[in-house]
Amino acid sequence: MSVKELFRCIGRTEDEKRDKMISKQLKKADKREKSIIKILLLGIAESGKSTITKQMKIIHINGYSEEERRQNVLWIRKNLRDSILTILGAMKRLDIKLEDEKLEESSNYLLTKCIEDSSEYPDEFYDHTSNLWSDKGVLKCYKRSAEYQLIDCAKYFLDKIHVIRREDYLPTEQDILHCRTLTNTIQKIEFTITENKFKIPFHVFDVGGQRGERKKWIQMFDSATAILFVLDSSTFDVNVRDDFESNRLLEATGVFEHIWNCRFLKDVSILLFINKIDLLVEKIMSGSSSIESLLKTVPTSHKYYPLYEKMYKSFNDITDGERKYFVDSLSMCKTTTKTIITKKGKKQCIQPKVSEEVIKTAVFIKRVFMEIAVSSKKTKTGRDLHKDHDCQYFYTCAVDTKNIEKVLEGVRSILTKNALRKICII
Ligand SMILES: Nc1nc2c(ncn2[C@@H]2O[C@H](COP(=O)(O)OP(=O)(O)OP(=O)(O)O)[C@@H](O)[C@H]2O)c(=O)[nH]1
Numbered sequence: 001m002s003v004k005e006l007f008r009c010i011g012r013t014e015d016e017k018r019d020k021m022i023s024k025q026l027k028k029a030d031k032r033e034k035s036i037i038k039i040l041l042l043g044i045a046e047s048g049k050s051t052i053t054k055q056m057k058i059i060h061i062n063g064y065s066e067e068e069r070r071q072n073v074l075w076i077r078k079n080l081r082d083s084i085l086t087i088l089g090a091m092k093r094l095d096i097k098l099e100d101e102k103l104e105e106s107s108n109y110l111l112t113k114c115i116e117d118s119s120e121y122p123d124e125f126y127d128h129t130s131n132l133w134s135d136k137g138v139l140k141c142y143k144r145s146a147e148y149q150l151i152d153c154a155k156y157f158l159d160k161i162h163v164i165r166r167e168d169y170l171p172t173e174q175d176i177l178h179c180r181t182l183t184n185t186i187q188k189i190e191f192t193i194t195e196n197k198f199k200i201p202f203h204v205f206d207v208g209g210q211r212g213e214r215k216k217w218i219q220m221f222d223s224a225t226a227i228l229f230v231l232d233s234s235t236f237d238v239n240v241r242d243d244f245e246s247n248r249l250l251e252a253t254g255v256f257e258h259i260w261n262c263r264f265l266k267d268v269s270i271l272l273f274i275n276k277i278d279l280l281v282e283k284i285m286s287g288s289s290s291i292e293s294l295l296k297t298v299p300t301s302h303k304y305y306p307l308y309e310k311m312y313k314s315f316n317d318i319t320d321g322e323r324k325y326f327v328d329s330l331s332m333c334k335t336t337t338k339t340i341i342t343k344k345g346k347k348q349c350i351q352p353k354v355s356e357e358v359i360k361t362a363v364f365i366k367r368v369f370m371e372i373a374v375s376s377k378k379t380k381t382g383r384d385l386h387k388d389h390d391c392q393y394f395y396t397c398a399v400d401t402k403n404i405e406k407v408l409e410g411v412r413s414i415l416t417k418n419a420l421r422k423i424c425i426i
């Protein structure tokens with residue numbers, strides 16, 4: 001062999017070695033990429049997507065530092081101001097009078113001096129708000145909040161004015177979970193979970209749910225492992241904020257159907273979070289609304305009228321399994337528990353019994369969505385579009401860390417098993 005040939009041979013071996021190494025690294029990177037669980041949180045505005053993302057930060061990352069908590073103070077005070085102004089505005093429209101006429105002055109102060117966004121809230125603001133919040137007329141208007149657009153955290157923060165007004169106020173994790181801020185950019189959080197000794201990375205994407213924000217969703221579809229579709233169960237009788245003609249449950253039904261039938265997501269499973277069950281219980285138990293009244297407002301010509309009517313007709317034949325699943329989910333929710341004093345003088349947390357109407361409503365909502373998810377759809381070539389994905393549902397209360405921790409445990413085990421299977425580990 002000539003020296004030239006020998007060198008060529010050595011060169012090839014070096015090239016081969018390098019190729020082998022690159023291919024090994026690519027395989028490793030591919031395996032790592034494949035092992036990432038990418039969760040996309042979808043759902044219409046105010047359904048609770050960001051609240052669930054906050055819970056993931058609390059449960060799987062280090063929660064909120066003092067600095068991060070402090071950054072929420074202004075938002076919380078803004079939530080407080082928005083809440084009282086919305087209620088006062090609605091009182092005028094719904095013609096609800098203040099019980100104490102002397103509070104007219106407080107109402108006028110807020111409606112004239114506090115309409116501008118501000119970073120400073122004087123003592124007068126808190127005094128007037130506090131006085132108004134104890135007025136029976138204001139409370140009456142609050143109870144009719146399904147007739148106008150009030151943020152969900154209104155009562156939570158109005159009940160805490162005395163704390164929020166303090167100069168040294170530092171929000172708790174509960175306060176942060178209740179704080180409402182609209183999402184208008186794609187947010188991402190990352191964390192790792194160890195399962196079967198394997199470290200599985202999770203990337204979670206939180207997007208905005210307002211109509212204008214939904215066009216951004218599609219850019220995230222090609223990389224999603226699973227979709228966590230969040231649905232607000234408590235606002236079945238409330239209209240969409242940016243369209244006073246459309247009901248929120250109907251809007252969510254349409255968005256869900258669109259996602260379920262989207263061909264880019266044909267192998268992406270959906271985890272349906274039927275959220276805000278605490279508010280659903282509160283609403284139905286107070287007798288302020290019912291599914292029957294919702295049905296009366298849906299025009300018979302509406303695309304979903306037949307589906308809603310079909311589900312309503314089977315309103316009374318709930319299976320034991322459906323009932324148990326809802327009641328068990330509720331029992332995991334600390335937010336709805338009540339503390340009682342036992343005969344022995346000890347404090348005890350109990351889950352108050354909910355009415356049959358609550359259970360029926362929760363099951364009705366679940367059936368509407370699951371009915372869409374079991375319906376088959378054929379592609380042009382005759383294949384079933386849904387053969388490679390499925391939909392599982394969970395009842396949730398996103399502001400309840402214990403509840404979400406339990407639900408996410410279930411979700412995680414489904415997803416990690418799929419991920420490990422994908423990279424051939426199990
Ligand atoms: N009581 C109660 N409040 C909830 C629950 N889930 C969310 N909220 C509140 O509902 C409001 C809206 O929640 P977000 O998480 O901001 O909703 P979103 O889906 O991210 O909304 P967009 O960003 O506009 O799409 C916040 O004030 C939350 O604290 C729940 O299960 N129970």
Ligand SMILES: [Mg+2]
Binds near residue numbers: 181
């Ligand atoms: Mg959000």
